[in-house]
Amino acid sequence: MSLPSTIAIDGPAASGKSTLARRLAERLNYLYFDTGVMYRAVTWLALERQASLEDEALITRFAEETQIDVRPPSKDDGRAYDVLVDGEDVTWAIRSPEVDANVSVVAAYAGVRRALTEQQRRIGLRGRVVMVGRDIGTVVLPEAELKIYLDASVEERARRRYQECVARGDAVTYEEVLQAMKRRDQIDSTRAVAPLRPAEDAVILNSDDLTAEQVIEQVLSYVRNCG
Ligand code: CDP
Numbered sequence: 529m530s531l532p533s534t535i536a537i538d539g540p541a542a543s544g545k546s547t548l549a550r551r552l553a554e555r556l557n558y559l560y561f562d563t564g565v566m567y568r569a570v571t572w573l574a575l576e577r578q579a580s581l582e583d584e585a586l587i588t589r590f591a592e593e594t595q596i597d598v599r600p601p602s603k604d605d606g607r608a609y610d611v612l613v614d615g616e617d618v619t620w621a622i623r624s625p626e627v628d629a630n631v632s633v634v635a636a637y638a639g640v641r642r643a644l645t646e647q648q649r650r651i652g653l654r655g656r657v658v659m660v661g662r663d664i665g666t667v668v669l670p671e672a673e674l675k676i677y678l679d680a681s682v683e684e685r686a687r688r689r690y691q692e693c694v695a696r697g698d699a700v701t702y703e704e705v706l707q708a709m710k711r712r713d714q715i716d717s718t719r720a721v722a723p724l725r726p727a728e729d730a731v732i733l734n735s736d737d738l739t740a741e742q743v744i745e746q747v748l749s750y751v752r753n754c755g
Pocket residue numbers: 540541542543563564565567568631632633635636660661662663664712716
């Protein structure tokens with residue numbers, strides 16, 4: 529049986545992509561690569577340097593010149609990997625509500641996407657990878673052998689993200705998380721470059737009424753029937 533060597537998982541925020549991809553990669557012994565981390569890292573850097581997020585040229589330069597590394601976890605604090613920006617550990621900092629609120633603006637810039645897509649594609653083409661994002665099946669790796677589009681209602685996704693924020697101790701309300709998520713969905717799916725949408729040959733799954741375990745079992749059945 530031949531397994532798909534590149535697996536693309538796309539979908540909106542908090543639809544369960546990361547959990548699915550991480551477990552899938554573990555089961556198959558593939559690399560798990562979450563491309564959202566890169567857009568978050570550039571956004572974190574821009575906020576840290578107090579750059580104007582409207583300054584597209586400056587933000588694009590950050591994306592081109594900044595060294596973003598994703599490495600095996602160095603700490604046992606619930607992280608799946610370390611994220612380093614020019615050597616600084618930003619693994620948790622890139623999950624802040626400030627980054628959440630601004631990342632879609634940064635990710636809509638064509639120059640930022642060009643710089644990050646190029647790096648993602650290079651990693652993806654090595655194979656044995658589960659790559660997660662918004663545009664993996666459509667733009668980054670259109671040749672991926674298996675494409676999953678994982679969806680869920682915005683209310684369910686906001687509920688999940690709210691619980692993550694509470695667990696981390698962030699001071700936010702459900703309503704704030706819901707509004708921020710609707711705004712991000714809107715920007716991600718209407719931007720000119722690489723908007724969020726399922727690839728024509730993607731399998732679409734809705735995770736509203738499925739447990740994480742049911743989602744992975746379903747996807748493993750696609751993996752087995754793909755080759
Ligand atoms: O974890 P969550 O689903 O909330 O977000 P993420 O996957 O970390 O992505 C954060 C943001 O980066 C998204 O809302 C998109 O604006 C952007 N992104 C993108 O444009 N393309 C990707 N391949 C991955 C993320």
